[in-house]
Amino acid sequence: MEFPADLKYTDNDEWIRVEGDIGTTGITNYAQDQLSDIVYLEIATAVGERLEKGETLAEVESVKAAAYIYMPVAGIITEINEELADTPEMVNSSPFDEAWMVKYEIIDPAELEGLLDMTAYEKHCQEREH
Amino acid sequence: MIEPLIYELSSPGREGVQLPEADVPQTEFPKGLTREGLPLPELSEIDVMRHFVRLSQFNHGVDTGFYPLGSCTMKYNPKINEDTARLPGFAFSHPLQDPEMAQGNLALMYGLQEWLGEIGGFAGVSLQPAAGAHGELTGILIIRAYHLDRGDNKRTKILVPDSAHGTNPATTTMSSMEVIEIASDERGNVDLNALRGHCDDCVAGLMLTNPNTLGLFEEHVTEVIKLIHDCGGLVYGDGANMNALLGVVRPGDLGFDVLHYNLHKTFSTPHGGGGPGSGPVGVLKHLIDYLPDPIVDVIEEGNDEVPPLYGLVRPSKSIGRVKSFHGHFGVAVRAYTYMRMQGKSGLRAVADHAVLNANYLRVRLRDTYHVPYDRICMHEFVAEGCWEDAPEVHAFDIAKRLMDFGIHPPTNYFPLIVREALMIEPTETESIEMLDAFVEAMIRIAEEARSDPEILKTAPHNTPLGRLDEVKAARQLVLCCRPAETNQS
Numbered sequence: 001m002e003f004p005a006d007l008k009y010t011d012n013d014e015w016i017r018v019e020g021d022i023g024t025t026g027i028t029n030y031a032q033d034q035l036s037d038i039v040y041l042e043i044a045t046a047v048g049e050r051l052e053k054g055e056t057l058a059e060v061e062s063v064k065a066a067a068y069i070y071m072p073v074a075g076i077i078t079e080i081n082e083e084l085a086d087t088p089e090m091v092n093s094s095p096f097d098e099a100w101m102v103k104y105e106i107i108d109p110a111e112l113e114g115l116l117d118m119t120a121y122e123k124h125c126q127e128r129e130h
Numbered sequence: 131m132i133e134p135l136i137y138e139l140s141s142p143g144r145e146g147v148q149l150p151e152a153d154v155p156q157t158e159f160p161k162g163l164t165r166e167g168l169p170l171p172e173l174s175e176i177d178v179m180r181h182f183v184r185l186s187q188f189n190h191g192v193d194t195g196f197y198p199l200g201s202c203t204m205k206y207n208p209k210i211n212e213d214t215a216r217l218p219g220f221a222f223s224h225p226l227q228d229p230e231m232a233q234g235n236l237a238l239m240y241g242l243q244e245w246l247g248e249i250g251g252f253a254g255v256s257l258q259p260a261a262g263a264h265g266e267l268t269g270i271l272i273i274r275a276y277h278l279d280r281g282d283n284k285r286t287k288i289l290v291p292d293s294a295h296g297t298n299p300a301t302t303t304m305s306s307m308e309v310i311e312i313a314s315d316e317r318g319n320v321d322l323n324a325l326r327g328h329c330d331d332c333v334a335g336l337m338l339t340n341p342n343t344l345g346l347f348e349e350h351v352t353e354v355i356k357l358i359h360d361c362g363g364l365v366y367g368d369g370a371n372m373n374a375l376l377g378v379v380r381p382g383d384l385g386f387d388v389l390h391y392n393l394h395k396t397f398s399t400p401h402g403g404g405g406p407g408s409g410p411v412g413v414l415k416h417l418i419d420y421l422p423d424p425i426v427d428v429i430e431e432g433n434d435e436v437p438p439l440y441g442l443v444r445p446s447k448s449i450g451r452v453k454s455f456h457g458h459f460g461v462a463v464r465a466y467t468y469m470r471m472q473g474k475s476g477l478r479a480v481a482d483h484a485v486l487n488a489n490y491l492r493v494r495l496r497d498t499y500h501v502p503y504d505r506i507c508m509h510e511f512v513a514e515g516c517w518e519d520a521p522e523v524h525a526f527d528i529a530k531r532l533m534d535f536g537i538h539p540p541t542n543y544f545p546l547i548v549r550e551a552l553m554i555e556p557t558e559t560e561s562i563e564m565l566d567a568f569v570e571a572m573i574r575i576a577e578e579a580r581s582d583p584e585i586l587k588t589a590p591h592n593t594p595l596g597r598l599d600e601v602k603a604a605r606q607l608v609l610c611c612r613p614a615e616t617n618q619s
Contacts, residue, residue, distance in 0.1 A: 039604035063600050064526075064543040089605070 009121035016072045026100045030125045032092050035062035041088035050076045073111035075104030132594050140171035188594045197538040200510040200553025203395035211464035225455035236440035240426040242466045251382025252412030256422045258457040265390025265409025266301040271449045272420045273335045273364045285334035291320045293342035318346040318503035329361040339368035343545040344503050345510035355385040372396045374508035377478030388413050397465035408461040423448040483558035484509040494569045498576045510555035512548045520579040525550040531589035535571040
């Protein structure tokens with residue numbers, strides 16, 4: 001399984017793309033594969049809201065399980081992917097692109113330091129396989 | 131479809147029943163309250179009978195075959211339970227009847243409260259909660275009331291191990307409390323260090339499912355309970371798995387403050403689509419005043435000639451009603467019957483055989499299916515439904531393939547702490563022949579996973595319908611059946 005090198009990751013399987021002071025977040029290919037077919041997704045925040053690192057930004061439900069998606073770093077929400085509610089299957093087909101969930105203004109760039117890079121995340125996924 | 135919808139069998143003008151002619155004056159409905167063309171199917175009695183009998187024959191129930199569904203305990207429901215529940219004195223009594231005119235019913239409820247108390251080691255029991263999760267809610271509301279009554283307003287946290295029943299966190303949230311998840315250690319017990327880290331004066335309580343969803347008895351149960359009590363919290367026992375403990379250990383003696391029982395699991399009353407649940411709650415002495423209102427008590431002691439007079443009483447600090455009338459009384463009759471039929475030694479034998487059967491399956495299957503927490507289990511165990519040399523095959527495919535052998539699939543993908551989980555609970559009533567047949571089917575499926583994975587991926591093959599589109603069913607909910615011509619949208 002391959003993960004984009006230009007993203008940062010959390011050990012709870014969220015990814016973050018940093019462009020300037022704006023972060024974009026969704027869940028990884030590994031997470032969608034573990035969950036299998038996603039049937040429901042609800043973004044649990046709104047534009048303008050401030051979420052702290054670790055606060056819930058969305059809930060997803062698959063035919064197997066339900067899971068919470070958390071903020072990788074603190075941020076003020078600037079945009080929400082409204083399409084996902086109607087087409088949650090995009091999380092399965094395009095987890096790193098079309099199925100981004102929220103964009104936000106990063107409050108403290110120092111928090112990015114604590115996240116995993118591609119290699120560390122890859123290792124984290126492999127460890128859980130055994 | 132192999133069986134049409136009843137609407138598709140409809141033929142205009144066909145009738146199943148003929149109503150007798152009215153022998154009272156008829157009155158017109160007020161204008162505006164009537165409509166033309168009520169969309170109900172029109173069929174003869176025999177059409178309806180055959181339709182539903184055919185549907186019932188497509189079903190798989192514990193009366194038709196093995197049903198090792200972990201966590202849910204689909205155990206056999208002895209049919210004598212149905213006889214007693216239909217006795218006219220029980221079946222035709224009315225919940226608003228004067229208690230003096232319903233002494234038989236109250237005597238049964240009192241007896242059931244007493245026995246549940248005796249079995250669990252509790253001082254008081256309420257029969258009101260209508261299901262296990264409802265019992266949990268009742269129990270947590272009692273814990274909340276206890277703290278608030280003492281002016282201890284800070285306690286908003288409920289600690290829930292990750293091996294608990296999935297309803298435990300939901301109950302906590304419903305009670306306006308905060309869930310703190312506690313990790314399990316490598317033996318499947320509560321991680322004591324993780325637990326210690328969360329024990330402070332904000333803890334309202336801990337919800338402990340014991341045996342837990344791995345089917346394991348909590349090895350440090352007394353230490354866990356002591357840690358919670360030492361920080362001022364109370365311990366809630368999820369007693370849904372009491373069938374493993376009947377007559378062996380009493381949760382009240384271990385220090386659990388509150389516990390719910392599932393009559394529809396442990397005490398053989400119908401389950402799921404078969405009937406309403408019932409989740410009585412037992413409490414230790416210091417919580418007895420908070421029980422739901424009312425409970426049954428003896429108002430006047432009896433003697434050799436006169437039976438006691440039973441009545442309905444309100445506990446002094448009651449959290450109030452949690453259910454209208456007296457809970458699911460018909461279910462209480464069935465559970466009471468089961469206890470009377472088993473007797474003391476019989477109830478103990480239920481636990482012994484439930485545990486023996488589960489361990490027999492665990493040991494016979496563990497070389498074929500990896501069992502991650504492989505120690506003596508209680509009434510169920512959890513195996514992994516996947517192999518490195520059969521990467522295409524998942525627990526889901528194994529579950530589907532089992533149906534071809536006339537076996538209901540075990541619970542799968544739960545608990546979440548086991549990868550590709552298959553949660554297997556044979557129950558106490560199955561014979562050695564049935565258990566062996568299950569083992570053979572499981573071993574054959576494991577062989578097929580390597581030799582012919584396609585047969586698993588496309589299973590089931592022997593059922594009226596094969597793989598249903600579960601994804602579409604979840605994404606596009608159609609919850610209302612309408613006649614064909616209006617069901618176009």
